[in-house]
Amino acid sequence: MSRTVTLAFRQALLEQRSFWRSAEYALFTFALPLALLLLIGSTTATGYLPGTHVEGQMIFVPSIIAFGVIVAAYVNLGAKLATLRHDGVLKRIRTTPLPASAYLSGVLGSTAATTLAITACIMTIGALAFGAVPRVSGLPEITGGLVLGVVCFGALGLALSAVAGSAESAAPIANASYLPLAIMSGIFDPTFPVPHWLSAAVGLFPVRALAQILAHGYTPVAHAPATDLLVLLAWTAAACAFTAWRFRWH
Amino acid sequence: MSTAIEVRGLTMSYAGREVLKGVDFQVRSGEVFCLLGPNGAGKTTTVEILEGFRQRTGGTVSVLGMDPQAQPARLRERIGIVLQECGFPRQARVAELVDSWRGYYRSPRDLDDLLEVVELTQDRSVQVRRLSGGQRRRLDLALALAGDPDLIFLDEPTTGFDPESRRRCWAAIENLRALGKTIVLTTHYLDEAERLADRVAILQGGRIQIVGSVRHVARQAGVKTRIKFTAPQQVLDGSLPPPECLDLVMDGGLAVCQAEHSGPALRELLTWAAANDLGDLDDLSVETPTLEDAYLRLVTGDAA
Numbered sequence: 324m325s326r327t328v329t330l331a332f333r334q335a336l337l338e339q340r341s342f343w344r345s346a347e348y349a350l351f352t353f354a355l356p357l358a359l360l361l362l363i364g365s366t367t368a369t370g371y372l373p374g375t376h377v378e379g380q381m382i383f384v385p386s387i388i389a390f391g392v393i394v395a396a397y398v399n400l401g402a403k404l405a406t407l408r409h410d411g412v413l414k415r416i417r418t419t420p421l422p423a424s425a426y427l428s429g430v431l432g433s434t435a436a437t438t439l440a441i442t443a444c445i446m447t448i449g450a451l452a453f454g455a456v457p458r459v460s461g462l463p464e465i466t467g468g469l470v471l472g473v474v475c476f477g478a479l480g481l482a483l484s485a486v487a488g489s490a491e492s493a494a495p496i497a498n499a500s501y502l503p504l505a506i507m508s509g510i511f512d513p514t515f516p517v518p519h520w521l522s523a524a525v526g527l528f529p530v531r532a533l534a535q536i537l538a539h540g541y542t543p544v545a546h547a548p549a550t551d552l553l554v555l556l557a558w559t560a561a562a563c564a565f566t567a568w569r570f571r572w573h
Numbered sequence: 574m575s576t577a578i579e580v581r582g583l584t585m586s587y588a589g590r591e592v593l594k595g596v597d598f599q600v601r602s603g604e605v606f607c608l609l610g611p612n613g614a615g616k617t618t619t620v621e622i623l624e625g626f627r628q629r630t631g632g633t634v635s636v637l638g639m640d641p642q643a644q645p646a647r648l649r650e651r652i653g654i655v656l657q658e659c660g661f662p663r664q665a666r667v668a669e670l671v672d673s674w675r676g677y678y679r680s681p682r683d684l685d686d687l688l689e690v691v692e693l694t695q696d697r698s699v700q701v702r703r704l705s706g707g708q709r710r711r712l713d714l715a716l717a718l719a720g721d722p723d724l725i726f727l728d729e730p731t732t733g734f735d736p737e738s739r740r741r742c743w744a745a746i747e748n749l750r751a752l753g754k755t756i757v758l759t760t761h762y763l764d765e766a767e768r769l770a771d772r773v774a775i776l777q778g779g780r781i782q783i784v785g786s787v788r789h790v791a792r793q794a795g796v797k798t799r800i801k802f803t804a805p806q807q808v809l810d811g812s813l814p815p816p817e818c819l820d821l822v823m824d825g826g827l828a829v830c831q832a833e834h835s836g837p838a839l840r841e842l843l844t845w846a847a848a849n850d851l852g853d854l855d856d857l858s859v860e861t862p863t864l865e866d867a868y869l870r871l872v873t874g875d876a877a
Contacts, residue, residue, distance in 0.1 A: 330677070337673050341664045410660030415716065418624070418654040419677040420646055 327425045334429025339436055352399060353441055356391040360445055363511060364453045372513060377542055382513040384449035385537035389472065390510050391441040392533065396476035398497040400434050401483030409490035414573035435473045442469060461540030464548065468536035475529055475555045478562035485569040504530040529558040575602045577724055577755040578623060583632035585618055592618050594779035595632070605746070605756045607770035611872055614776045616759050620726060624654055637724055650679060653717035653725040657732065661701040661712070668697035671715050678720030691715040691745055707738030714745060724755045731765060743769060767864040775871055782871055787864050794870045796862035797831040800838060802854035804828040816845040835859050
């Protein structure tokens with residue numbers, strides 16, 4: 324058991340080294356959420372949201388954090404694993420005694436580290452540029468939301484890599500699945516108008532659920548995030564089950 | 574000599590179709606064993622069962638004393654697998670990649686030693702994507718050897734190689750044998766099998782048709798030794814009849830004689846030449862049957 328943990332940790336370090344070494348890749352993984360944060364922050368969403376006592380930045384900063392989690396854990400991880408499978412690297416790893424659990428936890432651990440770095444950047448810029456500081460009593464929501472978000476979207480990334488028939492199709496599938504949801508969930512604009520039925524449908528998906536849990540760490544909006552928690556847990560379970568069923572090494 | 578692999582009555586069916594119909598063979602410790610056979614004969618299936626990637630339908634399999642489907646993880650500590658067309662992580666450098674692979678094993682082989690064996694010492698800090706095809710295949714080998722395995726599976730190790738790279742790969746395989754490793758080789762190149770293998774097995778129609786040394790297989794296939802020489806003028810114009818007891822055929826200016834045993838046939842031929850004042854026969858050559866001759870005869874029924 325302890326050997327599996329050691330191997331997983333070492334694998335996470337290897338993955339991190341390869342992530343930071345591909346400077347371009349790392350740069351744009353960070354650039355996307357940060358650019359959106361600055362762009363949205365400096366144009367629309369500051370001041371009180373219409374008809375509420377909630378300041379816009381208290382919603383959109385955590386929303387961008389959620390967006391960063393999705394990009395790093397879901398889009399990047401899914402595309403990366405699909406590429407590794409396509410290149411035969413996964414098959415090669417399978418020929419070694421490295422346990423599958425150690426490899427996958429290592430990859431997820433590295434994803435978590437990357438996500439943490441992105442989140443730290445967003446929180447810092449959010450605080451310095453827009454005055455969005457989390458509530459002290461909101462720390463459980465922030466940390467819990469981040470952990471659960473990485474696990475949930477990481478599992479969905481694994482599932483995505485299992486769905487994608489080729490390395491090329493992984494990124495389009497990822498974008499087509501999360502971007503419409505992100506827009507409908509008000510990630511980029513909390514006041515984005517959606518019909519009631521659509522809002523109810525979007526609420527069943529993990530994008531808005533994660534954003535709302537994190538937002539709750541910034542501002543005590545009316546509802547407690549219990550439903551959102553359930554949504555994330557359900558998607559995590561579904562993604563894990565799907566991955567166990569369909570994940571292939573070659 | 575101890576046994577590295579023991580396969581008895583191995584059967585395998587996919588969706589009701591029987592691919593392996595009772596395969597039996599043994600691989601001895603320290604030998605190079607080559608599995609040959611036409612496409613679709615079940616070579617890959619057999620090897621994947623030995624490696625623990627596939628669950629067999631029936632029969633018993635023991636690899637280094639372990640049942641591959643019962644203890645695949647323990648087995649993988651002690652075997653090395655060189656797969657066809659497997660990529661590398663894109664950002665990696667040679668020594669770094671080999672070193673990270675060493676980390677997957679409990680008792681890995683020394684890094685410098687590994688690079689030395691596959692002749693990549695000079696290229697240790699080269700990015701993997703800058704390697705030539707031959708270098709990549711040698712890196713494949715280095716990764717398969719990272720855990721210092723007792724048994725190595727090589728799948729088509731020289732496909733797509735130029736002659737120089739082929740020779741270097743063969744040299745690496747011969748080094749491994751010298752180190753006492755057991756090697757299971759699958760290949761399409763019969764000259765490669767002939768050059769490297771201590772014993773070969775031909776798998777066809779889901780069964781082992783024949784197994785043994787290259788010589789043994791050739792003999793069993795009934796391929797005769799060919800003796801050739803430039804046909805003397807007297808034989809060509811019909812003034813001198815060829816020796817009666819030999820089956821001599823004219824092929825252009827060449828006389829070709831096929832014989833079961835080359836010794837008596839040669840004695841016969843040279844006696845006949847001396848008696849008829851032909852001296853030493855010009856361009857006399859003796860071609861012992863090649864594995865290719867035997868293979869073609871056995872697999873396609875071709876009387877080569």
